[in-house]
Amino acid sequence: DVKVTQSSRYLVKRTGEKVFLECVQDMDHENMFWYRQDPGLGLRLIYFSYDVKMKEKGDIPEGYSVSREKKERFSLILESASTNQTSMYLCASSLIAGGSTYEQYFGPGTRLTVT
């Protein structure tokens, strides 16, 4: 059974703080993703990684960076948190797609509030 875990369910940070969100998967998946989930906007891709130390920007990367030093761990970093980054953050992982796209497995989410 695939397990994707996220370090915190709820997080409250102050404007300007540096924030680290951690994600760990235990199924040896190559692909890992970070999304924001906002009402009325759906899921928006922030960053994507297809291998250790490899990353690609998603649709909304501004204000974020990522780190993938080990295959199982993918970290999202808010360099200087702002109130407009208050959101639910979802991590996901999947196998490398061959002829078709594999299922993405999601973590439980981290609800971040920036005050």
Add this chain to the structure above:
Amino acid sequence: AQRVTQPEKLLSVFKGAPVELKCNYSYSGSPELFWYVQYSRQRLQLLLRHISRESIKGFTADLNKGETSFHLKKPFAQEEDSAMYYCALSRPGSGNTGKLIFGQGTTLQVKP
């Protein structure tokens, strides 16, 4: 640009009524489409994908290339179907990345 549109933010039906959650996409090639579901206090999970042509929990979805739609249907809604539903399109040209484009989501509320 490729896009997925779910026109309804909220769909409210009574138990036993038919359900249709709408999804329209914009992509000129052969799409790969999915429905993901998030039940209350649970994580987002895959419900079904169009290439499997399967029925999961009584739900089916047919790809209509002419109308560029992938609507999710169930003939008789149950209270346990209440959840947030997302339609997703595999990003064309994404190679082996498996990246998806998600719609805005539709909350299905099934009333007793």
